[in-house]
Amino acid sequence: MLKMTNISKIFKSETIQTHALRDFSLTVESGEFVAVTGPSGSGKSTFLNVAGLLDNFSQGEYQLDGVNVSGLNDNDLSKLRNEKIGFIFQNYNLIPDYSIYDNVDMPLRYRGFNAAERKRRIEHALEKVGLASRHGYLPSQLSGGQQQRVAIARALAGEPKILLADEPTGNLDSLMARQVMELLHSLNEDGATIIMVTHDPDQAREVKRSVQIIDGQITDAKVYAPESAIQTTLTENEKKELVDA
């Protein structure tokens, strides 16, 4: 589904070069739920931006659903994002002036579906996240958890190959975070491929596979068995973060 081979991403300023990603390789199969952890500045965000085709990379090869993305122009990238990727952002990124319905509708418009098809998909997606009754509301009229569910509906409506979630519960209290996580799990059980960047070790542990990025490289890749979810294998950094929290 997603295959990154020796990806490097270098930020250049006038004096220094920073390697955000260094010889980064990762393969995600269809149907996987992968948690990506790592300390701040480790390259998590860069990984997500590159994976989501939001940002380009300097070296290496990236295949998304069989398409080699290097060499694609801006329009092609937009099209790929639109069709194959569903984004879930930490701060939801709903358009405040648009109703829930119009927010979910937005990516479908760029897809060029007809009105009936859009309606069917929007209603279906909102139903899936349990917000079908709220379609006329503005984002500001909803709680954070509800807003994030709208964002998930928006990501789902296009029936993407892969969902990319960036700290999806980062702005939510624990109860709401729980609901969102449950939603993601159930989507995964229905067959969705999900990559989630998080720094919540508990969340990292409850998913099937967790990878850690440090200094722009994958340091270890663990596959948790569902029953071993309670077992703790914390890296030094994760311990430190917990203490800090």
Place this chain on the structure above:
Amino acid sequence: MNFKALLKSLMLRKFAVGLLVIQLALTLGLIVNSSILALDTIKKLEEPMGIDIDNILIVDLVATSGAYRDDDYANAITLEDMAKIEALPGVIAATPSIQLPIQSGGTNGNMHDIDNPDIELTNKYLSYVPFFFATEKIQQVFDLELIEGRLLSSSDMFKDGDEKMNIVITQSLKHDLYGEDSAIGRETNNGIIVGVVKDFNISPLKPDDKQYAVFKPYIIPNSYHYLVKVEPGQFNTIKNQISDVILSVQPERDIRRVYSMADHLEKFYQQDQGLANLFIMLCVLMVLVTIISSYANAQFHVSKQRKIIGIRRALGARKKDVLIYVLAENWLVCLMGSFFGILAIMGINIMLSNHLEIAKPEILPTIIAICVLAVIGTLATWLPAIKTSNIPPVIATKTV
């Protein structure tokens, strides 16, 4: 493009959008009305005069010495002036005249058939008929076209002591005095009609069928104007030498102006033209403000929408989609502005018509003005819109 959603989002910013809409509506109202004024003036200037305005030279002059208070002396000098002017190669005819066609005021008098003075009570225009006191040459200066009877000749020139003056009148005056009957030989309070000539544009402020004039073969001493008909192409040559020719006859004259009938026409409409120019200047400023407004709104509105544009890009909007999104907002505001603009056009038209003469607004100029504003707005939005479409999608994952 989701216009409904765009419309809804505009409604959430009612005040800001309202300002833009009112601004556009007023701009449209002023621009359309200004162009109506300008077009009115152009139309007036282009209305055919019925005379050869480019080849008629006018000299305005005043005698400066007391000697000219003697009528015989003044007239003798005038006749000598005429002889000298007509001797110039390129001059067809010259005459003194106390007034010009197309002027406000002037020498006017009442006119009726000697047997029917009461006709003036029913037609007020008959109380203010322009009188052209001049030599018979005025007929050549204006190329008067004879319709009935005969033109005046030098033997018709009225001399003190003569009893009746022979006169020529215009067609519309003849029609209003005598209807379809012949006017030749009829006696009026101003003399005996010997000829009827075709109307020309004498009094633009009066209706087309009231272009009255009486041509009276008499020199009023110290007439303010000399009218000179020149051959085509000779205007400037004659203009350059005529002052010297006149002063060489007798120097104690103040030659105040030498100009063409076309200049005279332009000067007559100078006020209208000037006002139209002022309104056009206002239009230019309004367009300037529209440019500032479209540019700034796209620019500043977009800068606060960076994040949203980033989200759109992340969700699959192409650069083109973003460009259209920014422009669409401009177009939608323009559309609303045009709708209210039509009300503004009519409102301003009514308001202006209380103070000056202005034609009613028409569809075509309105549509043209709307299109011009839309194009200008689009161009001014273009640069910020391009900038916006270059916002990278990665903005979406950045907090704040």
Place this chain on the structure above:
Amino acid sequence: MLKYYVQLAFENIKRAPTLYLLVILTLSLGVGLLCANLALVNSMASDPIPHKSDRLFHVSMNTWVNENPHVQPLHIIRYRDAMQILKSDIPVNTAIFFVSNAYARDANAADLSRSRAVIRATNPGFFKLTDAPFAYGNAFTHINAKEVVIGDDLNNKVFGGGNNVGKSIELAGEIFTVVGILKPWDLRPLFYHVTENNAFNPTEDVFLPLETALDNDMSIGARSSSTDNWRVSSDTRERNVFYMQAWVELEKPSDKSAFENYLKNYSQSLKESGEHPNEIINDLHDVNEWMEKNNVVDQRIIAFTIATLLFLCVCVFNASSLLLSKFHAAKFEIGLRRAIGASNQQMLVQGLVESTIVGVIASAIALVFSWLFLKASIEFLPMLTNIAVLDIEVLAWGVGIAIIASNISVIYPLIRANRYTISAELK
């Protein structure tokens, strides 16, 4: 505190120079254009003789001698009507006159060149009625004296300036003695002669005794209407030639009714002798009524001023929407200031201080624009040449309007900004 606000305002302006530049530019364009037109309207509508404009009356009479249903009281009257008015001792001052022109020269100069002079042929009462300012000498004392009063401009042209009382001046070939010289006399509008588009002409070069002017057959330079034929102006004494205008100065309202009666009796006597075929209508208009009746304030300029007022509205709206985006962008800072304890009112005052500063800057630029617009107006409408004056009063208005416009444009954005919740912005 005010100092802090002012400081903040300048910082804000420095931080978003393009935006403030556009705000200031739009506001100053709007204010400048309006101000230029107000200057025109102000010149046209001003009362040229405020201390007694309500006591000076123009006389219109309906003495036209042909029966004519279209006839309205005319502003011009006959010699005999004017003399009848002059005879009355009800007014404290009476002025009767007509306008003429001739060429003038210093009678004793060797140089034969002459200067064009506009002449007002009038009676001695004219000077008292109009408060004409004398630099040297005084008014002629008789309506048939061979004396003249000349204006400053002609005094400079013919005599090279200075006191030339007692010198001789040649007008249309006749010699007259100068008995008075006026100071520069700007009368805007020229209230005593606003008809025939004379309202913004300068005051005359020469004031000539009326009877002397007629004796010398001076030409009649404004409207004349007649039912009789006439050749030279001395003919007009006996004939029905309407060309003179009359003004009277009436001290009390009772004088006004007494004078109205006087005119009515005169008209009645004409009617009895069969010389007044039309209805008796005699009108007295005071200075301001007379100027209004004659549309001294050009309707075109009024129309254009309305248009510029709308333009200013557009400019204010534009500035307002610019500021709205500016305040929106500054949401965070406003939230922060509110969070650390600035009250709503303090934020409002700060905003108003800022917009006042913007207004002052805009007004300075607006004055430059005003000046340019007036130049353009004169270029387009040369008739405005003597009218387009930016005096102190109009300048003050300009500054005031700019500040008000600037404050109006900021009000909604300010209120709106203060409504942003503190917490939402600082989260």
